[in-house]
Amino acid sequence: MTETSILRVESVSLSFGGIQALNRVDLEVLPGEILAIIGPNGAGKTSLLNCINGLYRPDSGHIFFENLDITPLKAHKRARLRMGRTFQHTELFAGMTVLDNIKSGRTMDIQANFFGAFFHVGKAVREEMKHRRELEETVIDFLDLNHVREQPVAMLPHGLQKRVDLARALALNPKVLLLDEPMAGMNIEEKEDMASFFLDIHRDLGATLIWIEHDLSTVMNLSDRICVLNFGEKIALGTPDEVRQEPDVIEAYLGQEEAG
C-alpha cells in the first residue's frame, strides 16, 4: 500500500501547550479517492489538515506526498506540489475581486519576470491572458461564477464565498484537495450543488479529495473511505459501512447523537 498511496501521514503528533491535538495519527490516502475526516468538535480534524498542508509543524512524525518527505517544507512549497486547500471560515482575499482571488491560485504557474510585468509587455502579458482564458473556461465556468467575477469578494453571500474559495484552490490544478467543512452554513440546495461539484472535480480532474464534514448523511453518501478522529486519536478508518459498524465510533460519535 505504501507504494501506491499519494499521501501518507506517519505517526503525527501535535500539541498546543497541555492540549494534545493529535496523538500519533497514521493515515494513508489512495490516489483518486474521496476520504472524509469526521469527528466531534475539537477532535483535531482541522489540525490534521493544517499539518498536512504545512500551516502547522507537527511535534513528531512525518508526512509523505507521492513518497517525498514533505515534513520540513513550508506551506507555500507544499502548495507548489499541487496541494490545494480551502478553509472552514472562508479565508478569501477580501479586498480583491473574485477573478483576482481565483487568479492568485495560479501564482506558481506564472513565470513572468518582474520587469515584463512592470512594463506590461511580451511574455508576461501573453502568459497572463493564457491563464485568464484557462481559468475562465475551466474553473469559473465550472463553478458557475461568471456573473460575479468582477465583484469584490467581501460583498458576496456566504454560499458564493465558499465557492470562490473552492475555485481558488482548483485554480492551482491540485492533485490533492484539502477541504475544511466546505458545506458549513449552507442550505440543502447549496449542499447539493457543492456535492455535485465534488463529484465533477473528482471525475473530471481526477483529484484526490480529503474533506472534513459534520453532516453524516452527506459524508456517508459521497466518501469512498472515512477516517474518524476523537480527542486527537484516530479511532476508525474504512468504508462508510465499516465505520458505521465500529463500536468505538458509535460510542464516540454516533452514539452521542442517538442519545441526544
Next chain:
Amino acid sequence: MKSIVTDLYSAYYAPYIKESYREDEAIFKSRFQRTWFALLVFALVALPPFMGGYHTFFMTQVLIAVIGAHGLNILLGYTGQISLGHAAFLGVGGYTYSYLAMVLHWPFWLAIPASGLTAAGLGLFIGIPSLRIKGIYLGVATIAFQFIADYTYFHWTTFSGGPQGRAVEAPAFFGYAMTSPLSFYYICLFMAVVLLWGAKNLMRSKYGRCLMAVRDNDISAEALGVPVFKYKILAFVISSFYAGVAGALLVIHLRNVYPAFFHLNVSIEYLAIIIVGGMGTVMGTIFGALFIVLVPEILSNLISSLAQWAHNPDITVLMAPMRLIIHGFLIILFILIEPAGLAGIWRRISSYWKIWPLPYI
C-alpha cells in the same frame, strides 16, 4: 417603446462591451476613460509653459509627492505593511543623489536611478523585521529606522554634508544645464507617469496579486503557494525605490539637501497623503498628493494675507505649526468618515454617472 429604450441603452453601453480578455484587463476600460486621460495628459504637457514659475514649481512639488507617496501606497495600501520611516528612504535617495551628482559628478539620468536603487537596497534590510512583526509593532520598528537615519544624516558629514546640508545644482544634460523649472517639471512628469503606469501594471500581474494576498490574508496566501515573506520584502524594496527616486527629485527641486527635509513629520505627511487620498489605488495617491500639497499652500497664503490685513506679522509665526495640525486633523477625519479616501468619493461619483440616466433598465 420598449425597443427604443433598449436600443438607446445598448448604444450607450456599446463602448463598455469587451471582446477579448486583453481588453477586459486594460487600465482604461472605456473610450470615455481613455479620452479623459488623454485630455489630462495633454493638459499636463501643454499648460505649464503658460502657467508661470510659481505654479510650475508647485506642480513639480505635487509630482514628486505623487512618486514618493505611491511608494508608501504600494507598501501600506497594497501590501498592508505599515512604515513610519518613509521619509528616511526619501532621505537615502536625496543624499545619495547629492553625493553622486555633486561630489562624484555623475549625470542626473544615472544618479536618479542609482539613488532609487540605493534606497531599494536598504529597504531590503529594513523589511526583514516584517517576517516576525506586524501592524503597529512594525510601525514602531520603522520609526526606529527613521531616528537612526535622522542621526546619520546629521552626523555623517562626508556623505551628507551635515547640518548645513549641501547645495545641489540644476541637472545638466550633456553640458546643457536645465536651470528652468519647466524642464525639470517635464522630467518629474515623465518619471511620475512611468512609475505610476508601472505600478498599475504590477498590480494587474502576479506580483500585485501576491502583494494584495499578503495584505488580505497571509495564511491563505501561504496555502496557495505565495511565499509571503519574499513578497513582503519585495514590497519594501519597491516602496523604497519609489521613495529614493522621489528624494532625489526633491533635492534637485529644492536645490539643496538638509536633514530637516526627511524628518518624522515628513513620514507622517506621506501617511496623510495616502490616507486622505485612498489606500490601494493610484487615484488615491494622486488625489492625496494634490490635496496635501495644496492645503498648506492655500493656508499659508490665507495667513499671510490675514497678517497683512491685521498689520501684525506675528500671526505668520503663530500659525506656522498649523500645517502639522491640519495633517493630523485630516488623517483622523478621513479614517473616521471616509476610509476609502478621496478616491472612494471619486469612485462613487463616477459610478453614479456611469449608470446615469438609465440606472434600472
